[in-house]
Amino acid sequence: MSHLIAPSLLSADFLNLERDIRMVNDSQADWFHVDVMDGHFVPNISFGFSIISQIKSIATKPLDVHLMISDPDRYVADFKKSGADNLTVHYETCIHLHRSIYSIKEHGMKAGVVINPHTPVENLRDIVAHVDLVLLMSVNPGFGGQKFIEGTYNRISRLKDLLIQLNSQAVIEVDGGVDTTNAARLVEAGADVLVAGSAVFNTPNPAETIKKLKLLS
Secondary structure (H helix, E strand, O other): OOEEEEHHHOOOHHHHHHHHHHHHHHHHOEEEEEEEOOOOOOOOEEEOOHHHHHHHHOOOOOEEEEOOOOOOOHHHHHHHHHHHOEEEEEEEOOOOOHHHHHHHHOOOOOOHHHHEEOOOOOHHOOOOHHHHHHEEEEEEOOOOOOOOOOOOHHHHHHHHHHHHOOOOEEEEEEOOOOOOOOHHHHHHHOOOOEEEOHHHHHHOOOOHHHHHHHHHH
């Protein structure tokens, strides 16, 4: 498949959030990426259920919700009710990861697992056959606008090999420091979905930037 683009609303203009959502609707983007942070697992706080519901009421593309929270199992039904289409949980927070993934699927969402930059890709060996997507963080989670970690290219390649080896159909998503300078190399390494926040919303023409990321031009 052609790679997908998921602009991260964490970098949108919160005073003009409806405007930015409609821009993404009209752009060549494929998903909305929504980061949920609790101030515990990561040192920041972001969108809650009411905001996600409002985003869903305007968005015409799937909501790719990334939970950077402790004990995500408590809230699976709430995120489904709020409008999540994909729900992704951190390997580092889920004591019973298979149970978490199955719960997400039972609630009718696509299920994903995320790993931080320091977590070995090989730790996912026993879960990749059961998920719809794997999200590799290419920065340490919690804040937008961070510098891309160069070792991510190698991690994507190793993950791609693991998925092929285990006959997993999961797509590979990359989040953190993605922009027009590294997008082509990320896709070449095996990434299927690129999350871009400040690289989109902090440019003079976000829709044109999305187009460049989509076309890799």
